[in-house]
Amino acid sequence: MAETAEKTAEVKPKDGLLSKKNRKLLIDPLDGNNPITVQVLGICSALAVTVQLEPALFMAAGVTIVTACSNVVISMLRNSIPSRIRIIVQLAIVSLWVILVDQILQAFFYDVSKKLSTYVGLIITNCIVMGRLEAYAMANKPWPSFLDGLGNGFGYGLILVIVAFFRELFGSGSLFGYKVFAAAGIPYMGNGLLMLPAGACIIVGIIIWVQRALNGYSEDH
């Protein structure tokens, strides 16, 4: 393992830790290559855990950690994984991180863990994690893989937080459980549609609309 890393390092001139290429890995998934709004991955959990901001933030952090760490491990093992059984190896490694995240949540943030319920465990089936392993970590060195995982986790988290912000604010009139409208003295009736997954789906749609309008994207006919 160490040998291959050294070998490739000898052949190619060494990139800086945050060279332009590496920065791109981190920034691209935030907008132009966003896992949710562009690649349309990980939608299921984006609809499920975004009723409130708090669980959405924890979910975003969880997915980011799992994606980044699994990316690093897979990237380190990439030359020794037989390609025929690579999926099961990836799954085993992802599940390791998912269980770690789950245990930490249960130990230190029990309330949030209860709210997220099964969705922490389901990170293992999150297409973003597997997608990054297959598409990036299997062919790249650990450090860029780490950045790639981090970037995609942030891209996922960004959308999650935006969706959760609107859902919690207009759905139940609060932010992080703090009754915003009531505190400002505005009578507000919570919008029940936003509390349903369908409401999240509509918000994701609107985000895609706004994003495409800003980026000048147009569908080819």
Add this chain to the structure above:
Amino acid sequence: MQFLRKLLDQQKPMFEKGGKLERLHPVFDAFETFLFVPNHTAPAKGAHIRDAVDMKRLMMTVIIAMLPCLVFGMWNVGHQHYLAIGKEADMIQKLIIGLWATLPIIIVSYVVGLTIEFYFAVRKGHSVNEGFLVSGMLIPLILPPTIPLWQVALATAFAVLIGKEVFGGTGMNVLNVAMTARAFLYFAYPAQMAGSSIWIYLGGEKTVDGYSGATALGIAAETSANLPKGTEIGGAVEAAFAKSWTPELFTEWNLFWGAIPGSIGETSTLMCLIGALILIATGVGSWKIIVSAFVGTYLTGLLLNALAVNAFMAMPAHYHILMGGVAFGIVFMATDPVTASHTETGKWIYGFLIGLMTVLIRVFNPAYPEGIMLAVLLMNVFAPLIDFYVVDANKNRRKKRMKYATV
């Protein structure tokens, strides 16, 4: 008229290309075509369909077909109001109360919807089209008379923006716009859209003793759910109807005639049928959809009668057509040419499934007393699929024929 024409002609250059208000040309154009017959006609040469019907006339026909429902609905709002507070009133008084309760809803719906339509037309440089004239009238007719106006505004904005403009405007929407508005309110603010206290406009007055605002559908569902064990299920719903708080409120005749609590314009099956006749006679609405949807409703009702295990299932099938908004939904929503199936065979299937789904949702889902809204929206989504298979089947049939012909 001459005066109007002159006024318009004076303003026209300002909105033409190069004029000061060029960007607002769609707005000007909308008013001009609204007031006068458009002067752009099909050229003399070339293959064009020559017909007096354009979108404006099509939409106006639907509005005319809706008028009986609207006027009856206004009367009924007043009628229910005086019934609930236990006062005698003549027709004019009832109409005035009805107008007082419904006119603001209609105005809000039109103002909000048209504002968004005009904005998008100006932005995209389209001409404003008449699509919203119908939706703007349908939305108030399918809302309860007690709905808060800000909810009407929000729902209309949601339906026009997310239901229609996102997909490219009139003619491009997947879902029926008016039903989208109603579904939005139904899920967003269930307290104002469901239950037994919203269907009668009280205006703050005291109700008579024993008053209940429940609709026929509400009573049927509740009777079925709370029926004591061992009671005969056949006839239980009818018995509950007969025990209404005011005499003969839920007789078959009254359900048909429509003097019952409900959304503003949907209570009267009779008025919906008059509307259906207008739509069918003018060829604006598809008779195939209307007929097959009513047949679907009735047959599903009969099927449930045969399999009945609870009181709602045992209720005579024709009640399903008389109660709730099914007639209104079938006549004015299911026939929406944009969201319905386009193939002729598809229309039969589409209509039938709307009837079927309506009854199934009504009877088997206790959370949704009325099924027509969800049935129409669901079938809107499936309409393209139905069309696909109808076209596909036709292709295969012709391919087969070709094979035989060549052999």
